[in-house]
Amino acid sequence: MSTPSAPFTDPALIRGPLYATADRLAQRTSALHRAKTTGADATATITTLAAATNPFPDRVADIGCGRGTTTVALARQYPSATIVAVDQSSALLAVVADRLRAQNREALLVTADFHRLHGLLADVDLAVAAFCLYHSAQPEQALAVIARCLTPGGSIIVTTKSANSYHEIDTALATSGLDPGAPQRPSLYQSFHTANAETVLTTAGLLLNRRTDQQHIFRFADADHLAEYVVTCPKYQLSPALTDPKALAAALRDRLPDCAVTATSTVTYLVATRR
Numbered sequence: 265m266s267t268p269s270a271p272f273t274d275p276a277l278i279r280g281p282l283y284a285t286a287d288r289l290a291q292r293t294s295a296l297h298r299a300k301t302t303g304a305d306a307t308a309t310i311t312t313l314a315a316a317t318n319p320f321p322d323r324v325a326d327i328g329c330g331r332g333t334t335t336v337a338l339a340r341q342y343p344s345a346t347i348v349a350v351d352q353s354s355a356l357l358a359v360v361a362d363r364l365r366a367q368n369r370e371a372l373l374v375t376a377d378f379h380r381l382h383g384l385l386a387d388v389d390l391a392v393a394a395f396c397l398y399h400s401a402q403p404e405q406a407l408a409v410i411a412r413c414l415t416p417g418g419s420i421i422v423t424t425k426s427a428n429s430y431h432e433i434d435t436a437l438a439t440s441g442l443d444p445g446a447p448q449r450p451s452l453y454q455s456f457h458t459a460n461a462e463t464v465l466t467t468a469g470l471l472l473n474r475r476t477d478q479q480h481i482f483r484f485a486d487a488d489h490l491a492e493y494v495v496t497c498p499k500y501q502l503s504p505a506l507t508d509p510k511a512l513a514a515a516l517r518d519r520l521p522d523c524a525v526t527a528t529s530t531v532t533y534l535v536a537t538r539r
């Protein structure tokens with residue numbers, strides 16, 4: 265995977281290697297879930313906030329829905345609502361459709377860039393934009409576009425993480441000598457994170473109603489587990505021979521006396537309404 269200077273907001277990388285298929289996202293999510301030792305389930309937190317925000321929405325949109333874990337949970341929570349799944353990756357939307365079908369539900373699938381939703385999405389009572397706005401170099405513009413898709417008084421739940429999430433992994437890679445520059449490079453969450461999310465939201469013209477911050481802790485117990493996660497992250501600049509998780513795990517074992525890493529992240533949930 266090539267590594268431009270701002271890989272997480274690079275449109276070609278986002279449309280291509282990051283999300284053109286579901287594989288990388290599934291591998292990353294699996295590695296993170298297995299490592300998690302502390303912190304509430306994000307999907308459960310979102311659906312709980314959604315139920316408290318609007319118990320009976322007619323139209324619910326999951327924007328940047330990825331593989332649809334939140335979409336499926338929203339569809340179960342709101343059996344009579346119209347569910348709209350929005351993502352610019354048609355491969356991921358196909359996964360969402362399959363997962364919904366397995367639950368005897370369906371959704372309107374909208375393949376679109378969340379900066380350009382005019383004419384594609386409207387009359388949404390409740391929107392979710394989970395862990396996706398940090399892929400925008402101008403998240404306030406994306407949020408302003410999404411806000412215009414809400415009904416007057418409609419709500420949105422936005423989630424992101426702290427800018428220094430998982431920095432302990434950067435330190436481990438630098439210590440190993442496999443990626444000395446890792447701690448100096450911006451994180452996935454650089455453009456939209458725990459510390460700037462409220463400002464971005466209000467700049468987009470939304471009214472903040474509620475904020476929840478949760479501390480998450482992850483324990484990568486050995487080199488294999490750490491390598492599985494690291495190879496999914498375009499932040500790291502590893503030699504081409506080390507993009508295979510087994511080869512990377514072997515190199516980590518050679519260079520680090522202890523490959524176990526405990527990593528941390530703050531997850532932020534904001535609930536806002538259209539003014």
Ligand SMILES: C[S@@+](CC[C@H](N)C(=O)[O-])C[C@H]1O[C@@H](n2cnc3c(N)ncnc32)[C@H](O)[C@@H]1O
Pocket residue numbers: 278283289327328329330331332333334350351352353356376377378379393394395396399400
């Ligand atoms: C990390 S995944 C998050 C998926 C899901 N919301 C979740 O919480 O698991 C980010 C998703 O945002 C989507 N995405 C990134 N940039 C986008 C854009 N400009 N417009 C629409 N979707 C975008 C990607 O295709 C990907 O599915």
